[in-house]
Amino acid sequence: MYTLNENYLKLPGSYLFSGIAKKVAAYQKAHPDADIIRLGIGDVTQPLCKAVIDELHKAVDEMASADTFKGYAPDLGYEFLRHAMAENDYRNNGCDIADDEIFISDGAKSDSANIQEIFGQDVKLAVCDPVYPVYVDSNVMAGRCGDYDEKTGMWSNVIYMPCTAENGFAPELPTETPDLIYLCFPNNPTGEVITRDELQKWVDYANKVGAIIIYDAAYEAYITDPSIPHSIYECKGARTCAIELRSFSKNAGFTGLRLGATIIPHDIVVAKTAIGKENVELHSLWARRHGTKYNGAPYIVQRAGLACYSEEGKAQIKEQVATYMKNAKYIKNGLKEAGYTVYGGENSPYVWLKTPDNMTSWEFFDMLLEKANVVGTPGSGFGPSGEHYFRLTAFGSYENSVRAIERIKNM
């Protein structure tokens, strides 16, 4: 009789956004006339921009002809996309990243879940609390997090770094030394950011203690303040301690196309491993994994990604981001007018509010759904320090953002 990976059974409930979707579907079934506005999951609503659509059409036509048809993509992604990313996202911004340090993938969610595979079973992780659930859940599945305590909402073998209003939503260096540090800025879910100087402290710390930072930069396109870094490689020394995750979902609306990248500099090297191998690059392990387990993002999607770096593409994407940021501003100001305490939403598409009257996040979720027919995300779903907070996204339409705020004001 086979056995199971019982680590899966340790996970409480379902994946946060699947659970919410089920709850909302049940409500809609019971109230078929309810006009529900969805500001829960951070999924985009605007169509792909013209430059991307045009490039997709061209690439699809190439697939119809034997001389331009493409089969399997190269292991690490097409050179045209890796080069465009390295130039535009890194080298033009003063970050020293080579084309071959970029691994093209089907998005930051899977990369952030899979990256833990190249580390030892005994590595200790540190996460912000609240946190994007994928970082912890994927490590639970791998058997690294110990046991879950229902009372505290914490795993016994994870270092939690609270990010609350009290510390400006910026994690403090942990007292216990971690091996892997997950950071996401602009942050999901709080919508808050840290400055370049603050991030530099993390890089210095990681280099000092020999930890790796996994830096999720999926929301960097929303940064408006020049003191906020778009990439961890803007910090000195990051090439020896940081892996960065990039996504085309939030900046260019690829949630349905799927495209992302992981950046691993060649300078992250383990001098001697437990089995005596010398000078092992993390890059080589991820390359091995990529080659073995993955056949690459589709050619047509990688071409669509390339279009994001054309002059028209850049301008059109900028406009899309600005539209969502207009929503964020409207939501944030509207909530403030309604008397809420609100954070985020200025360098990020996420607005993070304090629940009124000390309601729990789930109580507020239910009230919002029932009284305003608006869906958001309960802060406690992201970790214990998210309790009494609630997330709304700016990824809806402007009309729906306005309608949602009207309803919340009238609630």
Ligand code: MLT
């Ligand atoms: C979120 O709502 O936190 C994100 O959309 C989830 C994701 O990007 O996978």
